[in-house]
Amino acid sequence: MATATRAKRPSKDSRRAAILEAAAQVFFEQGYAATSIDAVIERSGGSKRTIYNEFGSKEGLFTALVSESADTALSALSADGFEGRSLEGILLGFGRLLLKMYMSPGLIGVYRSIMPEAGRFPELAKDFFEKGPGRASDRLAEVLESARDRGEIQLEDCRAAADHFVGMFRGNLHLRVVLGLQPPPTSAEVEAAVRSAVGIFLHGIYGDDREGRAKGR
Amino acid sequence: MATATRAKRPSKDSRRAAILEAAAQVFFEQGYAATSIDAVIERSGGSKRTIYNEFGSKEGLFTALVSESADTALSALSADGFEGRSLEGILLGFGRLLLKMYMSPGLIGVYRSIMPEAGRFPELAKDFFEKGPGRASDRLAEVLESARDRGEIQLEDCRAAADHFVGMFRGNLHLRVVLGLQPPPTSAEVEAAVRSAVGIFLHGIYGDDREGRAKGR
């Protein structure tokens, strides 16, 4: 049996992808409990049997969907090329990355759907938090600590500061989008929000000797 | 008919309150779609008929629950006695108020349950946002603007800054609690988080002439 499965019948992977695509539409729109397997099938084509063969159950499908959506949306957090930059540059880059991630349809959907189900899927909630907001905060805390070690900033609790920074990007703008009260922001709006947040955060970080002040205009 | 309804049969108000109490437990724990009317009755006593007489439908019950929970938790936002205080004092007080509100069981529950239902209850979502995070941001923006007018701070976009401030109090700590990954923070943790957030926010706000610097220790 060749590993390359050419087939008239759609390949296993494409079936799986189509189901996950359809599942994203309905689960992320209606929530886990209100979504029926039939509704997924209506959009993906194929049959319920395929879903049960591939994912085992409704829970399995939801778990796989959330897990993969989060992984995809959050994978950008791994690729950090922040080495040679200034602290302001790092924060701006990090902020843009964060805000774009948080505003991506995949993560918005994960947010919407995981909240009431966190009790039913504790491991999923834990994984999501640690891979996303938790990791973002960890990485930023490291950056801040090394900056503190170099004497660039003065900060008592780098971890708390990192949490606050991350929180600024899940503020009212994010909430409005998650609640469906407004469409995702344009690139210009994203950029403005990032610059504003970084400005506030940065100028509160610099110590009393304000050497870095002239750098930003 | 006397207004004081002494009754062997529990008064209408107490029945209503008992139902809402029970509804809060199950809706906020399981989410709207996964909650059955029977589950509410099991905890409140009484009968389904009572619920349908009082609230009309499952949707009506949920709407009333979210609406009243939000009103109760958010009523503290109206009572502002921030007049004579310094900007730092105002922000600290406002921060404590915000964080305690966001961590209250009622608002945590509203958060959990309204997210995936925002599409189904657009008005409820809008009301919630405007009465809560939106209003908080509005009020803070006013405070910031008047401070700017007095020359205390230099800030381009007070509205954006207010959103960021509010966002810091819905950061990773809040998310962990909403996802059930940790219990609500103690008073000491709340105080530490507030001081940290206000510190970052404030020292980023003060203009180049850093007159207010000596005030806070």
Add this chain to the structure above:
DNA sequence: CTGGTAAGGTAACGTGTATTACCCGTCAAG
């Protein structure tokens, strides 16, 4: 005390849904 009214309780109804038993077409080997 008595009758009338409205609210509370019970049980049924119809619907929707997760899951599975069964059957058919398709694909690879011989």
Add this chain to the structure above:
DNA sequence: CTTGACGGGTAATACACGTTACCTTACCAG
């Protein structure tokens, strides 16, 4: 071309839930 087996489609099953029809009981006017 034939054959055997496996994945995919259909329909049935068992169940849970929102809602309501009907009955019972508690309250109040006279």
